[in-house]
Amino acid sequence: MPEDRDWEAYKVPPTRTPVSETTSSVPNPVVFFQTVFNYVVDAPVTFVREWIERQQAKNKFYYYHQKFRRVPDLSECLEGDYLCFFEAEAQWRRDRMVDQEIVEIIRERLGACKQREGPNQFQNCAKEMEQLAQVTKAYQDRYGDLGVHGNARTCLMKQKHRMMEERKAQANASQ
Amino acid sequence: MAAMSLLLRAAAAWGARRAAGGSRPPWLAGAARLPGTVGRASGAGVRGRAKKRNTLVQFSAPVRHSSSHGKKMFIIKATSFYDTRFLNLLRFYVFLTGIPVALFITYVNIFIGEAELAEIPEGYIPEYWEYYKHPISRWIARYLLDSPEKTYEKEMALIDVEAKKTELRLMELEARRLMRHRGDGPWYHYETPDKNLVDNSMKSTPDN
Numbered sequence: 157m158p159e160d161r162d163w164e165a166y167k168v169p170p171t172r173t174p175v176s177e178t179t180s181s182v183p184n185p186v187v188f189f190q191t192v193f194n195y196v197v198d199a200p201v202t203f204v205r206e207w208i209e210r211q212q213a214k215n216k217f218y219y220y221h222q223k224f225r226r227v228p229d230l231s232e233c234l235e236g237d238y239l240c241f242f243e244a245e246a247q248w249r250r251d252r253m254v255d256q257e258i259v260e261i262i263r264e265r266l267g268a269c270k271q272r273e274g275p276n277q278f279q280n281c282a283k284e285m286e287q288l289a290q291v292t293k294a295y296q297d298r299y300g301d302l303g304v305h306g307n308a309r310t311c312l313m314k315q316k317h318r319m320m321e322e323r324k325a326q327a328n329a330s331q
Numbered sequence: 332m333a334a335m336s337l338l339l340r341a342a343a344a345w346g347a348r349r350a351a352g353g354s355r356p357p358w359l360a361g362a363a364r365l366p367g368t369v370g371r372a373s374g375a376g377v378r379g380r381a382k383k384r385n386t387l388v389q390f391s392a393p394v395r396h397s398s399s400h401g402k403k404m405f406i407i408k409a410t411s412f413y414d415t416r417f418l419n420l421l422r423f424y425v426f427l428t429g430i431p432v433a434l435f436i437t438y439v440n441i442f443i444g445e446a447e448l449a450e451i452p453e454g455y456i457p458e459y460w461e462y463y464k465h466p467i468s469r470w471i472a473r474y475l476l477d478s479p480e481k482t483y484e485k486e487m488a489l490i491d492v493e494a495k496k497t498e499l500r501l502m503e504l505e506a507r508r509l510m511r512h513r514g515d516g517p518w519y520h521y522e523t524p525d526k527n528l529v530d531n532s533m534k535s536t537p538d539n
Contacts, residue, residue, distance in 0.1 A: 208441050208444075209444075211441060211442050211444075212441075212442070212443070212444030215443070216447065217446050217447075217461075218446050218447050218448070218449040218461070219446035219447070219448060219449070219461055219462060219463060219464050219469075220448070220449060220450070220451045220457045220461060220462055221448070221451075221462070222457075222462050223451070236494075236498075238490050238491070238493075238494040239487055239490060239491060239494070242486065242487060242490055243487075246483075
């Protein structure tokens with residue numbers, strides 16, 4: 157069964173609709189539809205789901221998130237040490253996947269904020285927007301135009317060029 | 332001759348038209364298509380007349396009226412035999428293995444269920460298949476595939492062997508270059524004939 161989203165992650169504050177006291181004698185039809193839905197759809201589905209969960213609870217087993225050891229980076233490898241290159245490359249790919257997931261999470265946060273705030277989003281979601289802008293800029297700086305054949309070596313070269321540009325900009329600014 | 336046969340044919344056609352439609356008054360001609368109105372009388376009459384003249388075969392069986400469907404029509408359309416046969420066969424062969432697989436996967440999802448995410452306990456190193464959620468993925472990883480550590484080590488061994496090979500090849504090329512250049516190594520020795528076999532008589536006199 158696909159897992160549900162984590163409802164606690166983007167907690168919506170409780171609604172503050174006031175309890176209304178009607179003075180009419182006509183019963184609220186919404187209550188009728190709610191009870192119909194409860195008996196026809198909600199109760200059977202909940203019963204089936206709980207029965208399934210009782211079957212699955214008999215033998216529980218768990219899965220874990222793998223933790224990888226850190227290995228020397230590509231910049232710490234000697235020239236010609238192909239094994240070091242291989243391990244650094246694998247580590248760089250794992251780090252890139254982690255960074256992609258981080259950007260995705262920040263994007264989801266902004267989406268949740270917009271959904272929560274509705275028409276107030278432009279004022280109240282400024283922090284999330286700023287965070288997303290920063291994170292995507294950082295991702296673009298690091299992994300940006302490497303292309304589909306980008307590997308740890310091209311990324312290192314890009315970093316080297318970035319540092320050279322920075323140094324040149326500093327030298328120009330100090331003049 | 333041709334004109335005579337044409338005339339005979341025209342006469343036969345006129346006779347047939349008269350036999351088929353002549354018994355009906357013209358204002359009932361449309362009603363003849365409805366069942367039970369003018370069918371039987373014209374059918375019997377036409378058959379009687381056809382016995383007397385043998386020029387044209389009359390299709391004049393009485394119309395059998397089924398209770399509800401009306402007159403049976405022979406609809407002429409393109410064959411759907413091959414299409415239906417293909418679709419039947421497709422359905423059969425897809426469901427032959429598809430239904431057992433679907434039932435098995437449903438059984439696994441309901442009665443065994445997916446794994447729950449947990450923190451790695453202290454001092455416990457999970458097996459490599461315990462990093463997957465679905466029980467079938469876990470089974471495949473456990474019994475069919477090699478552990479990722481093993482594949483990693485295999486790749487590294489391959490890279491190591493190839494790295495050593497490149498190193499040795501480069502060293503051989505360097506040694507060959509140096510030995511050829513310096514001439515003091517075991518390689519690049521060429522057999523030359525003995526100097527005692529050289530005939531110096533041509534070079535001994537300067538006037539040749």
